[in-house]
Amino acid sequence: VDTAVIYPEIKRNPYTIYSFLLMAGYLKIVDRQALYDGNNICTIAIPNKEIFYVYEKEILSCLADSISPSTAIAIQQAIIMQDVPNLQKHLQDFLRQTISIYDASSESFYHGLMLGLYAIMNNRYRITSNREAGDGRYDIQMMPLNKKMPGILIELKVLRGTVAPENVTEKLTALSEMALQQIDEKNYAFEMQDEGITQKMKLGIAFYKKQAEIAYRLD
Known part of the structure; x- marks a missing residue:
């Protein structure tokens, strides 16, 4: 994850979404493994059941069609x-x-x-x-x-x-x-x-x- 990521980078690299979700509190760090070239490489997880249900609802609604x-x-x-x-x-x-x-x-x-x-x-x-x-x-x-x-x-x-x-x-x-x-x-x-x-x-x-x-x- 890159804490210095900016919004326009999403178009170039969709994986930056993880960094945005982390900074917004929709993901949390559970195990920081290494520091590489200024970017944190770590294990992330969904922080709680309430946010898990948000993910589940959004994904299932996208699949509804x-x-x-x-x-x-x-x-x-x-x-x-x-x-x-x-x-x-x-x-x-x-x-x-x-x-x-x-x-x-x-x-x-x-x-x-x-x-x-x-x-x-x-x-x-x-x-x-x-x-x-x-x-x-x-x-x-x-x-x-x-x-x-x-x-x-x-x-x-x-x-x-x-x-x-x-x-x-x-x-x-x-x-x-x-x-x-x-x-x-x-x-x-x-x-x-x-x-x-x-x-x-x-x-x-x-x-x-x-x-x-x-x-x-x-x-």
């Missing part, structure tokens, strides 16, 4: 209840209602989409993406803040090319199972075991345009 509150709540409830069939249903409905088949072409697109959907769980989980764990790099990990809750590991796959409609479900099912198998083969749950998380929900999710298939296992 993309994901309805009822859909967000339904997805959250399905995750908490470990109700994967319902999670797949709501995810499928969301894809059909919101995305364009012209956008849905790469794994990175679906990766960002899923991160946005699961971000509503950030008051219960520490959510990380594309981190090294075990023998590889997982797509999404949701580490529970309460160790009595299950940890969640998600691996994403995209069905490439043009597929005949009658073959899509079969191919997506096979691809989702492959994603689920990768979680075990690469030992992505290593960090959760290290953290003492005893319950794990593993999800392999395969996409093709506006369709999705989820393979899962509860360990």
Whole structure:
């Protein structure tokens, strides 16, 4: 963070927003690690629950045009209840209602989409993406803040090319199972075991345009 930052710099470097939020009291310093070239490098955090709810309200209002509150709540409830069939249903409905088949072409697109959907769980989980764990790099990990809750590991796959409609479900099912198998083969749950998380929900999710298939296992 740079305490000497000025407003016009936001256009050039959006990351300066953290400095402004810190100076305005919407963030706080919890661990000052180093001093580098006159700029403070430190760990920052949201200072209290009241400001956390301000962030949450602002972010959810920005998403309102993309994901309805009822859909967000339904997805959250399905995750908490470990109700994967319902999670797949709501995810499928969301894809059909919101995305364009012209956008849905790469794994990175679906990766960002899923991160946005699961971000509503950030008051219960520490959510990380594309981190090294075990023998590889997982797509999404949701580490529970309460160790009595299950940890969640998600691996994403995209069905490439043009597929005949009658073959899509079969191919997506096979691809989702492959994603689920990768979680075990690469030992992505290593960090959760290290953290003492005893319950794990593993999800392999395969996409093709506006369709999705989820393979899962509860360990």
